[in-house]
Amino acid sequence: MRRGLVTLSVGRDLVRLTAGEILPGDLSSLTEGRWVLVRRVPVGPVLAITPFNFPLNLVLHKVVPAIVAGCAVTLKPAPQAPLTAYRLGEALLEAGWPPEALTILLADPPLAEKLVQAPQYRLLTFTGSAAVGWHLQSLASRKKVLLELGGSAAAIVHDPPSLEKAAADLAEAAYLYAGQVCISVQRLFVHRSLEKPFLEAYQAAAAALQVGDPLSEKTHLSSLIDERSFRRVEAWLTEARLGGARELLPPTFDPEKRIVSPTLLADLPPTCHLAREEAFAPFAEVRFYDTFEEALEGVNTSPYGLQAGVYTQREDLLKAAFEQLDVGGVIHNAPPTLRLDSMPYGGVKGSGLGREGVPYAYLEYTEPKTLLW
Structure with a gap:
């Protein structure tokens, strides 16, 4: 619960930093007087699959970046620990998140595979075993994929x-x-x-x-x-x-x-x-x-x-x-189990793709869109 509150506070602070950026475009005489506006826009609907071991905080690490980015989320929690996700969903709806922007469902492996293949989802974010994660990545076609997988720390x-x-x-x-x-x-x-x-x-x-x-x-x-x-x-x-x-x-x-x-x-x-x-x-x-x-x-x-x-x-x-x-x-001078919810977190080799940690997951949940004027 304490970690979950930290994750929420990191997301709250991130909202203040999402307005975009303006870059000078007059780097040569050919572009004199030009400016570049870069804004990060939602990648689209997100499919999030979470494990049992941290049924609140790891769900929040999927959901909070979606709230900040403005992405709708379909959340499939682990079947061993689904109730925490449902209660979190109730709290989010009570707080004002639009019902059409949040779906929480239980799904067996065949249904989960169909969801991964569904064209309406633009990002798959998965935390779990390496075997399952890489299998789902192979099914994801042209989607963006964010994997936080196993380790032998x-x-x-x-x-x-x-x-x-x-x-x-x-x-x-x-x-x-x-x-x-x-x-x-x-x-x-x-x-x-x-x-x-x-x-x-x-x-x-x-x-x-x-x-x-x-x-x-x-x-x-x-x-x-x-x-x-x-x-x-x-x-x-x-x-x-x-x-x-x-x-x-x-x-x-x-x-x-x-x-x-x-x-x-x-x-x-x-x-x-x-x-x-x-x-x-x-x-x-x-x-x-x-x-x-x-x-x-x-x-x-x-x-x-x-x-x-x-x-x-x-x-x-x-x-x-x-x-x-x-x-x-x-x-x-500390165990590798130490993780701050605001830092980039993820692995290389068989341990995954991309980075979580709310500010870094936000980058995965968005795309840069450019206006040159």
């Missing part, structure tokens, strides 16, 4: 200001919401000289996390979203163990509550699912490196590239990470 721990704080923050970032976050920490690259103290601090922090009732504000992680997800995670962790992975924090499974305990593995078999795919689970792997360049190369081996965290007190290493990491964002 990494953190490099080289010379942090506080090792204990870094370990505690990363443990929470790996297991919060049962890891069901696209920028949940999945890969840890720790300098070999820090191996023992880091593991001790990390394991202690993980043990202190509260597992239980998802409705309690004191709970850090609870159930996976459905039975299918629980069985997938159980199978992938079992595959890694049978393949020889070291269990530094062994998983436990509660099938009745669909809870998987915080898990930390090392020496993952390179062909196992957890080494290649987004886990979307309370899981992280740790690797120990000798040189910073080795860590950068390790981060870049992933097919995904959303965000990465870099813990260092050296400006030259931070600059090297920013220049060389193939990700959409580098977070300094």
Whole structure:
């Protein structure tokens, strides 16, 4: 709820900056006395498809840019969490948004595919899994497409200001919401000289996390979203163990509550699912490196590239990470799960197309229209 209010306030402030711009046109004697007016106009009707994990704020990240841009929206929320979107829709209509500019509907995959192919929509904006997102992009024909997809977010721990704080923050970032976050920490690259103290601090922090009732504000992680997800995670962790992975924090499974305990593995078999795919689970792997360049190369081996965290007190290493990491964002001395609702957010490689964050999504929801006079 708090994040959603921030998103709304960013959209409110953006309205003041959407009047357009006037550019001088007299750059040569041939255009003397000319001026250029550039105004951003709505791209047209938007189809927005959202996931279950942040059913208010991620919906707002689709809807608020549409309000600012003046686009009608058809919103398809995740079937696991549709009611928040419906309540938001009611609130928007009460606040005065025209009913004809907002449609909220549930749709199974075949209907969703038909919506993506429908010619009346000029923009598809999707947040969810990479497999589904890229499939929908292939169906979108000549539409603009904005994709915020999966990740296997990494953190490099080289010379942090506080090792204990870094370990505690990363443990929470790996297991919060049962890891069901696209920028949940999945890969840890720790300098070999820090191996023992880091593991001790990390394991202690993980043990202190509260597992239980998802409705309690004191709970850090609870159930996976459905039975299918629980069985997938159980199978992938079992595959890694049978393949020889070291269990530094062994998983436990509660099938009745669909809870998987915080898990930390090392020496993952390179062909196992957890080494290649987004886990979307309370899981992280740790690797120990000798040189910073080795860590950068390790981060870049992933097919995904959303965000990465870099813990260092050296400006030259931070600059090297920013220049060389193939990700959409580098977070300094904090987990890669940190996101500001006003900043550009999105990934490269398999992690998506375009950028969200209200001011940057607004650019996707509009087209520049030029008047030269």
